Amino acid sequence: xxxxxxxxxxxxxxxxxxxxxxxxxxxxxxxxxxxxxxxxxxxxxxxxxxxxxxxxxxxxxxxxxxxxxxxxxxxxxxxxxxxxxxxxxxxxxxxxxxxxxxxxxxxxxxxxxxxxxxxxxxxxxxxxxxxxxxxxxxxxxxxxxxxxxxxxxxxxxxxxxxxxxxxxxxxxxxxxxxxxxxxxxxxxxxxxxxxxxxxxxxxxxxxxxxxxxxxxxxxxxxxxxxxxxxxxxxxxxxxxxxxxxxxxxxxxxxxxxxxxxxxxxxxxxxxxxxxxxxxxxxxxxxxxxxxxxxxxxxxxxxxxxxxxxxxxxxxxxxxxxxxxxxxxxxxxxxxxxxxxxxxxxxxxxxxxxxxxxxxxxxxxxxxxxxxxxxxxxxxxxxxxxxxxxxxxxxxxxxxxxxxxxxxxxxxxxxxxxxxxxxxxxxxxxxxxxxxxxxxxxxxxxxxxxxxxxxxxxxxxxxxxxxxxxxxxxxxxxxxxxxxxxxxxxxxxxxxxxxxxxxxxxx
Numbered sequence: 033x034x035x036x037x038x039x040x041x042x043x044x045x046x047x048x049x050x051x052x053x054x055x056x057x058x059x060x061x062x063x064x065x066x067x068x069x070x071x072x073x074x075x076x077x078x079x080x081x082x083x084x085x086x087x088x089x090x091x092x093x094x095x096x097x098x099x100x101x102x103x104x105x106x107x108x109x110x111x112x113x114x115x116x117x118x119x120x121x122x123x124x125x126x127x128x129x130x131x132x133x134x135x136x137x138x139x140x141x142x143x144x145x146x147x148x149x150x151x152x153x154x155x156x157x158x159x160x161x162x163x164x165x166x167x168x169x170x171x172x173x174x175x176x177x178x179x180x181x182x183x184x185x186x187x188x189x190x191x192x193x194x195x196x197x198x199x200x201x202x203x204x205x206x207x208x209x210x211x212x213x214x215x216x217x218x219x220x221x222x223x224x225x226x227x228x229x230x231x232x233x234x235x236x237x238x239x240x241x242x243x244x245x246x247x248x249x250x251x252x253x254x255x256x257x258x259x260x261x262x263x264x265x266x267x268x269x270x271x272x273x274x275x276x277x278x279x280x281x282x283x284x285x286x287x288x289x290x291x292x293x294x295x296x297x298x299x300x301x302x303x304x305x306x307x308x309x310x311x312x313x314x315x316x317x318x319x320x321x322x323x324x325x326x327x328x329x330x331x332x333x334x335x336x337x338x339x340x341x342x343x344x345x346x347x348x349x350x351x352x353x354x355x356x357x358x359x360x361x362x363x364x365x366x367x368x369x370x371x372x373x374x375x376x377x378x379x380x381x382x383x384x385x386x387x388x389x390x391x392x393x394x395x396x397x398x399x400x401x402x403x404x405x406x407x408x409x410x411x412x413x414x415x416x417x418x419x420x421x422x423x424x425x426x427x428x429x430x431x432x433x434x435x436x437x438x439x440x441x442x443x444x445x446x447x448x449x450x451x452x453x454x455x456x457x458x459x460x461x462x463x464x465x466x467x468x469x470x471x472x473x474x475x476x477x478x479x480x481x482x483x484x485x486x487x488x489x490x491x492x493x494x495x496x497x498x499x500x501x502x503x504x505x506x507x508x509x510x511x512x513x514x515x516x517x518x519x520x521x522x523x524x525x526x527x528x529x530x531x532x533x534x535x536x537x538x
Contacts, residue, residue: 041065046142046164047072048150051346053246053339060138060247065168068149068160075151076160079355083154083229086361087113094353094363095232096154101184101448117231118198124191124235125201127176132189132244134204137172140243141193143346144234152349152356153233159224162197163234169219174202174209175240181447182369182458185350186240189459194234199223237350238369244462245342245376251469252335252383255476256328257536259386260296262476263324264500265483265507266393267297268306268492270403274298275310276322289329289336297324304497318402320392327389334382341375373441373458376465383465384433387472390479391426397482398423409485409514416517419482422524426478429471436464436471470532477527480507481520488513503536 042064044055058064068076086093087110097113099106100120108116132140145163148155166172173196179188195201199213206218216223266272275281277294301307308314316322353363398419400407410418440461446453484507487493493501510530511523 043067044142045069046146046149048146048349049347051143051146052343053250053346056139056142056246056346057250059142059167060135062170066142066145066164068145068164072149072151073157076149076153076155076157078357079151079154080156082355082359082361085359087228091361093229093361095236096229096361100232102451104451113228114226117226117228120231121191121195121198121226121235122200124187125195127179127188127192129176129178132175132177134172135247136177136244137175137193138167139247140175140189140239141167141173143239143243143246144190144193144237146346147237147239147349147351148233150347150349152354153351154229154355154361155233156224156227156230159197159226159230159234162221162224165221166196166203166216166219169221170205171196171215171219171221172204173212174204177463180240180459181445182238182241182373182456182460183367183454184447184452185236185352185367186238186369186459187235189240190235190237194231197224197234198226233351236352236367238345238367238372238458239350241369241372241376241456241458241462242342242345244459244466245338245372245379246346248376248379248462248466248469249335249338249342251466251473251532252379254532254535255383255469255473256332256335256386258473258476258480258531259328259331259390260293260324261300261500261503261536262390262479262483263321263328263393264297264300264497265480265487265504266397267301267321268304268496268500269397269405269483269486269490270317270321271306271308271313272321273310273312273314273317274301274307276317277325282325287329287333289332290325291329292332293328294325300499301497302499304500305495306492307497318392318396320389320396324389327385331382331385334378338375338379338382341371345372368454369456369458370441373456373461376458376461377437377439377441380437380439380461380465380468383469383472384430384437387426387430387433387468387475390472390475391423391430394423394426394475394479394482397479397486403486405486406489409482409489410517411489411515418514418517419485422478422482422520425524426475429475433468433471436468440464470528473531474524474528477524477531480527481511481524484508484511485513506530 196212203215408418408420
């Protein structure tokens with residue numbers, strides 16, 4: 033994932049205000065490096081000075097010279113302040129399950145560095161710089177994906193990142209999993225010894241749920257566009273009625289995303305000889321075709337809402353306590369993941385709906401009583417099953433999505449002896465959102481394959497619109513039409529992965 037730097041890379045400045053999902057993606061992909069602007073370095077230095085002044089003045093500050101959570105009433109002696117921070121990382125690096133993929137880890141690291149660069153966390157400049165250097169040199173901590181309750185920060189996953197900065201834990205470097213100190217050494221980096229508040233500053237935030245969420249949102253955009261294109265291919269196959277996409281009709285219910293979807297579909301179907309108007313073949317289509325603007329459009333509304341929330345979150349200081357510019361250090365609740373937890377649960381439902389309606393269009397394609405085509409789109413039905421069980425796979429994925437779409441954020445289990453008595457479970461929601469999005473890509477891939485097969489049986493390629501015909505070629509390059517039964521599982525998955533990484537609009 034990491035570009036070694038032979039070519040000039042884009043530079044993303046982590047200023048704590050302007051990071052967006054596209055910049056994060058460029059860092060994740062290795063096409064950009066990150067840097068801390070000089071103004072932010074001064075803010076970080078000033079924040080650090082405020083921490084040191086509080087210690088010098090003998091003030092009691094949570095997480096600086098106290099214990100954590102329920103142990104916050106226990107005062108820590110000055111000679112033990114550094115040990116406190118190291119103990120925190122060791123105690124909190126208790127994640128379980130499979131490791132997050134490297135792109136997710138890079139996303140988490142980038143978001144955490146951006147939050148620290150705002151200058152409200154009290155971290156030393158050299159500690160922040162090591163995190164930046166790890167991103168740029170491709171030192172990727174091994175971070176188990178489970179174990180965060182999404183409040184008090186994403187403590188477990190962020191601790192697995194932070195502990196590599198002190199030379200412990202494990203990290204991937206150039207394809208090899210190494211002990212933390214060895215990974216740093218091979219990259220030409222040196223571990224740091226943490227001082228007051230630095231361990232807490234590194235792990236007290238929402239960057240696991242947000243890091244997964246940003247990548248999920250980028251993939252959701254591509255899945256949503258693919259859903260719109262899949263609908264076009266199905267309309268080409270089934271002589272869809274374009275009248276329901278009329279701009280004047282949609283203007284009487286002026287949700288912008290309805291017209292966004294309809295205009296996209298009108299444009300992609302322009303010039304098609306397969307598409308019909310009201311009354312030419314039938315008066316109206318079934319809901320899964322006729323209501324595409326309303327259903328897809330509602331999912332796009334959700335997408336835009338989640339994008340707004342993530343943009344705010346990725347440019348927020350999310351630790352506790354916050355070191356204010358006034359010099360005050362105040363304990364609050366910015367680590368609580370509820371804004372992102374609710375957003376991710378909302379995204380889960382929106383992405384699941386793209387799959388729900390897609391599977392219903394697939395059913396219309398394979399069911400001869402609904403399509404008028406060969407049963408299950410088999411060239412020789414009876415002897416051949418065609419795409420019968422491909423629809424089963426879509427149904428299975430849609431059903432799985434319904435289970436995953438149950439909101440994680442409505443659950444809460446108290447932690448830290450009831451000091452932390454309401455938590456967000458936002459990281460669970462983010463992981464589920466990405467899984468639903470990947471499942472939805474598979475469902476949409478199945479619809480595309482079925483539409484492609486229907487068009488093949490109808491010999492309708494030359495009657496299609498230019499845009500849909502061009503995309504059909506991409507589908508068929510991965511999964512050619514069935515001339516007889518064959519195993520297409522690998523091709524279904526390959527097309528789904530193509531959807532997840534390639535923008536339809538390109």
